[in-house]
Amino acid sequence: MQTTAATTKKKQGFYIEVGCPGCGGSLELEDDFFVLDCNHCGSVLRVTMPAVPPAYVVHSNIDQRELRFKIDRHLKENNLPLTNSQLHVKRIYYPYWKIDAIVLKIRNRIDTREIVSEDGESQGETVETRKTDITLAPYTLTVAAGDEIDGVPSSLGLRSEYLKIRPYSVDNVQDEFHALPVIIPWERAFDAANSSASSTNMIEIAAFGRNSTELFMPRASIVYMPILLTETYGSGGVTRYVVDGVTGRVLNNEQRQEREVERLGDPVPIEFGQLGVDFHRCGNCGVDLPPVQSYVYVCNNCFQATYLEQNSAVTQQILVADDPRAEKDGLYPFWVMSLAGSDQAAIRRLFGGIYDSDSLVIPAFRMANFETVYRLTRRMSSAYPKLSTAELAEFDRRAMPATLGPTEAQVLAGVMIAREKAARQGKFEGSAEPVMPVSMRLLYLPFHPESYFMVDSVIQTVTFEKNQVPSAR
Numbered sequence: 001m002q003t004t005a006a007t008t009k010k011k012q013g014f015y016i017e018v019g020c021p022g023c024g025g026s027l028e029l030e031d032d033f034f035v036l037d038c039n040h041c042g043s044v045l046r047v048t049m050p051a052v053p054p055a056y057v058v059h060s061n062i063d064q065r066e067l068r069f070k071i072d073r074h075l076k077e078n079n080l081p082l083t084n085s086q087l088h089v090k091r092i093y094y095p096y097w098k099i100d101a102i103v104l105k106i107r108n109r110i111d112t113r114e115i116v117s118e119d120g121e122s123q124g125e126t127v128e129t130r131k132t133d134i135t136l137a138p139y140t141l142t143v144a145a146g147d148e149i150d151g152v153p154s155s156l157g158l159r160s161e162y163l164k165i166r167p168y169s170v171d172n173v174q175d176e177f178h179a180l181p182v183i184i185p186w187e188r189a190f191d192a193a194n195s196s197a198s199s200t201n202m203i204e205i206a207a208f209g210r211n212s213t214e215l216f217m218p219r220a221s222i223v224y225m226p227i228l229l230t231e232t233y234g235s236g237g238v239t240r241y242v243v244d245g246v247t248g249r250v251l252n253n254e255q256r257q258e259r260e261v262e263r264l265g266d267p268v269p270i271e272f273g274q275l276g277v278d279f280h281r282c283g284n285c286g287v288d289l290p291p292v293q294s295y296v297y298v299c300n301n302c303f304q305a306t307y308l309e310q311n312s313a314v315t316q317q318i319l320v321a322d323d324p325r326a327e328k329d330g331l332y333p334f335w336v337m338s339l340a341g342s343d344q345a346a347i348r349r350l351f352g353g354i355y356d357s358d359s360l361v362i363p364a365f366r367m368a369n370f371e372t373v374y375r376l377t378r379r380m381s382s383a384y385p386k387l388s389t390a391e392l393a394e395f396d397r398r399a400m401p402a403t404l405g406p407t408e409a410q411v412l413a414g415v416m417i418a419r420e421k422a423a424r425q426g427k428f429e430g431s432a433e434p435v436m437p438v439s440m441r442l443l444y445l446p447f448h449p450e451s452y453f454m455v456d457s458v459i460q461t462v463t464f465e466k467n468q469v470p471s472a473r
């Protein structure tokens with residue numbers, strides 16, 4: 001699973017550049033960051049994603065001289081004669097769907113171990129144990145969204161360089177560039193992403209049962225990449241070069257019968273969603289909220305909760321199970337999912353004796369690996385009926401951020417139920433449905449450190465490994 005550790009990594013991949021609504025300064029944000037400080041004016045801001053996929057554009061800095069240089073170098077490297085004729089260039093923005101999702105991978109394998117006697121001698125016998133590995137990880141894929149053009153890649157692949165993407169707007173389109181229309185609908189792009197993800201099942205063959213790879217919570221955006229379609233006209237006919245407008249790399253060159261550069265028509269206007277940048281303030285009284293990544297904020301002025309993800313199951317009420325001695329402890333957030341009668345029965349059967357409640361309680365913070373989330377969910381779900389809870393009445397500075405949103409929690413809960421089934425039945429069906437609770441609310445429980453663990457401060461029975469949470473204190 002993804003962790004939220006703020007590691008000092010090399011800048012690579014996509015960064016979004018947006019304007020600060022406070023001072024107009026330009027801000028750069030990473031994909032999964034949605035609350036930030038403006039480093040020009042200090043405003044606390046949050047980014048809102050539109051319901052309709054937004055579009056971004058990547059600028060090109062390759063001028064005519066550099067283009068000539070890159071093409072010459074490509075020709076030299078491939079032992080081709082250099083060209084002296086003029087370069088005819090059509091500068092286009094080619095659209096790609098960028099799909100961000102969560103991938104769930106279930107892999108069934110068999111562990112084989114040799115039986116060794118007490119004196120260390122091998123008996124020539126082995127034991128086989130069935131193992132099911134479950135991982136959840138972020139997944140990004142790009143798929144061509146425009147009309148097919150020879151030599152233009154069908155995907156952006158894994159780009160190691162840093163790519164600054166700007167919201168697509170009239171102001172952000174460079175002179176001489178034409179954006180090609182998007183002709184592949186989003187549904188088809190998602191199907192392509194799905195089959196690309198599940199094709200890994202073919203490579204990693206299940207030792208028993210069925211392997212599975214599924215995408216959840218897909219989000220789509222369009223990224224316009226600059227491509228320089230370049231042609232030279234000589235006695236041998238037309239030679240065309242497809243050049244990456246960011247790196248200047250020649251992606252493809254070929255002899256052609258006819259000129260194509262002129263054939264491409266004018267762009268067709270399409271409506272895209274607009275990324276919003278707003279002041280990160282309490283929805284009720286308007287004071288600034290803390291600049292930390294969280295899906296839930298309690299205002300320190302009016303004590304109202306602001307939720308950053310709209311999820312119809314989530315109620316306004318926030319619960320806390322507290323202990324007066326826990327005043328220095330961290331309050332860790334959990335999603336309490338109240339289940340419908342039929343689901344309760346099914347889950348009670350599954351979780352057997354340890355489970356005596358109508359709710360599934362899962363961590364609302366990210367942990368380093370799935371098995372830890374699974375164990376903590378089991379412990380919290382069985383501990384929940386023993387906790388006496390009250391409504392959180394005011395801002396509490398001990399509260400840790402809820403870094404796992406409600407929808408992602410529903411997906412995760414479904415995966416855990418599938419995991420539980422696998423453990424009990426010895427086989428994994430290879431699919432997981434998100435859990436649909438009747439209602440969902442946040443619960444805070446204090447934890448304190450004890451050697452390598454965090455231990456709950458109320459009933460002292462719920463624990464998790466300290467190293468599973470970067471922010472454990």
Ligand SMILES: [Zn+2]
Nearest residue numbers: 020023038041
């Ligand atoms: Zn600013």
Ligand SMILES: [Zn+2]
Nearest residue numbers: 282285299302
């Ligand atoms: Zn407020």
